[in-house]
Amino acid sequence: MVGLEFLDLSYNNISGIIPMTLEKLQNLKYFNVSINKLYGEILSRGPFKNLLSKFFIYNEALCGSSRFSVPPCPSSSKHRSNRKRLLVLFLLLGIALVFVPITFVFFWIRYRRGKRAPQQPDSLSSITRKTISYYELLQATEALSESNLIGSRSFRSVYKGVLRSGTAVAVKVFNLQLDVAFKSFDTECEFLRSLRRRNLIKVITSCSNLDFKALVLEYMPNGSxxxxxxxxxxxxxxxxxxxxxxxxxxxxxxxxxxxxxxxxxxxxxxxxxxxxxxxxxxxxxxxxxxxxxxxxxxxxxxxxxxxxxxxxxxxxxxxxxxxxxxxxxxxxxxxxxxxxxxxxxxxxxxxxxxxxxxxxxxxxxxxxxxxxxxxxxxxxxxxxxxxxxxxxxxxxxxxxxxxxxxxxxxxxxxxxxxxxxxxx
CATH class of the missing domain: 1.10.510.10 (Transferase(Phosphotransferase) domain 1)
Incomplete structure (x- = not known):
């Protein structure tokens, strides 16, 4: 197989890890293992230096370099001594003994002060402001399919998506090849985080890493x-x-x-x-x-x-x-x-x-x-x-x-x- 150039194993039920021996395939130009049940580290040497992150999506638990848009692999520091563990445990217990009473008093005061405060009619309390991962957005938009494209401009595209909960959302993806996209993303995050009004578009959450930036917004079914x-x-x-x-x-x-x-x-x-x-x-x-x-x-x-x-x-x-x-x-x-x-x-x-x-x-x-x-x-x-x-x-x-x-x-x-x- 030393002369292998093209290997597509996507859409299978392959499990396990990616073998390190594949790094020796110096002629490998295309390697796609998306939509499988692989786990472990994505290789980073040899032909894997130039592969795109989309060739590894929808797997069990792949990890590795941030350029593949996956979480880093856990470190192998498993050899902590029992003494060090006990020290950490006592330290946490001491912090808890001090912090818990202070936290209770703080929230009790806030509760007493806020009991008479009027409710904000346009708050986002009904929307679960949880972190959403890059892979969840890919699943919601069917891998940013053109069939889900709502609109596109020079440095951003908007896709319709459906979250696991069944909620329809609009996913605004920024084109990071243009510098203006970074500034636009930061500006929208700043303003939409602080503005609350019925007639302003509501931001649910954002997704950001080195290679991908997107805003998840309330979906407007009747368009513009x-x-x-x-x-x-x-x-x-x-x-x-x-x-x-x-x-x-x-x-x-x-x-x-x-x-x-x-x-x-x-x-x-x-x-x-x-x-x-x-x-x-x-x-x-x-x-x-x-x-x-x-x-x-x-x-x-x-x-x-x-x-x-x-x-x-x-x-x-x-x-x-x-x-x-x-x-x-x-x-x-x-x-x-x-x-x-x-x-x-x-x-x-x-x-x-x-x-x-x-x-x-x-x-x-x-x-x-x-x-x-x-x-x-x-x-x-x-x-x-x-x-x-x-x-x-x-x-x-x-x-x-x-x-x-x-x-x-x-x-x-x-x-x-x-x-x-x-x-x-």
């Missing part, structure tokens, strides 16, 4: 708002669109005004608005988000968001503030009710200009033609309400940051419009 606006196979009525945009406005109001330090999302757009089974929207993708310091009202960045939704001062000077999110929200509000993308216009004409030229008299020239289906007096009321929404959107995307309204005002205005719409 972008899917409903871009495809004629899907349709949202006027009330659904307004409810979705109010949800997004509430999320941004929380980020800007409800956190200890204001959070700037920096990439508000329809593809980052995800819809759950009840069509409630959740803002996602905090990969380029920024946190304002106590003395900051704005800051500078070299990271650009999506063209068409980006505020003028952000795209021109790299200057970001909460008003940049307000601008992006205004563009998205226009897109939601016109069903026109901000980058589909030619020349100097923009979506904002196209709408503003038609308000208030010719609102039907810009609104989605399938949106208003009423007749008579109700038709005119709905048209007036859509015109009011367009006015709110234009107030959001004023050219100057100082001329834009804030998200608190946006929520209040849209809530009033919703009450009027329900009364039609």
């Amino acid at each position: 708002l972008d899917k409903y606006l871009c495809s004629h196979n899907y349709f949202l009525n006027i009330r659904q669109r307004l409810s979705i945009m109010i949800d997004v406005a509430c999320a941004l109001e929380y980020l800007h005004h409800g956190c200890a330090l204001p959070v700037i999302h920096c990439d508000v757009k329809p593809s980052n608005v995800l819809l759950d089974e009840d069509m409630v929207s959740h803002v996602s993708d905090f990969g380029i988000s920024k946190l304002l310091g106590e003395d900051d009202c704005d800051l500078y960045t070299k990271t650009l968001a999506t063209l068409g939704y980006i505020a003028p001062e952000y795209g021109r000077d790299g200057l970001v503030s909460t008003k940049c999110d307000v601008y992006s929200y205004g563009i998205m509000l226009l897109e939601t009710f016109t069903r026109r993308k901000p980058n589909e216009f030619e020349g100097d004409l923009t979506l904002k200009q196209w709408v503003s030229y038609s308000l208030p008299e010719a609102v039907m020239d810009v609104v989605d033609s399938n949106l208003v289906t009423s007749t008579g007096n109700r038709f005119q009321k709905e048209i007036n309400l859509v015109a009011s929404m367009m006015k709110v959107a234009l107030d959001c995307c004023a050219e100057s940051p100082a001329g834009r309204i804030n998200m608190k005002d946006v929520v209040g205005m849209l809530q009033k419009i919703k009450v009027q719409l329900l009364a039609c």
Whole structure:
């Protein structure tokens, strides 16, 4: 067998360890023992230096180098003396005698103080925040199968997965060949760990090692708002669109005004608005988000968001503030009710200009033609309400940051419009 180049033993019931004699097969280029019952150390010399981790997945208990994404093999230090064991035992017992009473007193005080504290309505207490392994994620997503791919961008891909408990999740896998992926992963972990809100995507846990980084997120079965606006196979009525945009406005109001330090999302757009089974929207993708310091009202960045939704001062000077999110929200509000993308216009004409030229008299020239289906007096009321929404959107995307309204005002205005719409 010294000349063997290709050996595929996957999908068998082979048990035992990988023989060390295989390291002598210097011509071996492909060696696949995935989906077996092997255990013990993965060889690391000879031809095994260049083999990929995927050729060893789904086995009983393989261990070895971290580049194979397996746990390290246990050390062989089995020769501890009885004296040393007794010393450790007495030391642990002494620590326990001191630590247990202190811990009991600490939790008793916390209990007394927290008894009257109000419950957080948007906490993740219902989700088991346990560590999840790389192999569990592979099983959940069928080895990151393309059939489970939900969406993909330059440095991350999102897969649908089903955990052992039967819970559906979204697994965002970062492309570690790009430096920006490391920063994006760290940023999302930082923000999603500290933010708790009904209209923000919930993080369940993360999985990270030298070769793999992923976030496990709440699965949104109805996809993104972008899917409903871009495809004629899907349709949202006027009330659904307004409810979705109010949800997004509430999320941004929380980020800007409800956190200890204001959070700037920096990439508000329809593809980052995800819809759950009840069509409630959740803002996602905090990969380029920024946190304002106590003395900051704005800051500078070299990271650009999506063209068409980006505020003028952000795209021109790299200057970001909460008003940049307000601008992006205004563009998205226009897109939601016109069903026109901000980058589909030619020349100097923009979506904002196209709408503003038609308000208030010719609102039907810009609104989605399938949106208003009423007749008579109700038709005119709905048209007036859509015109009011367009006015709110234009107030959001004023050219100057100082001329834009804030998200608190946006929520209040849209809530009033919703009450009027329900009364039609």
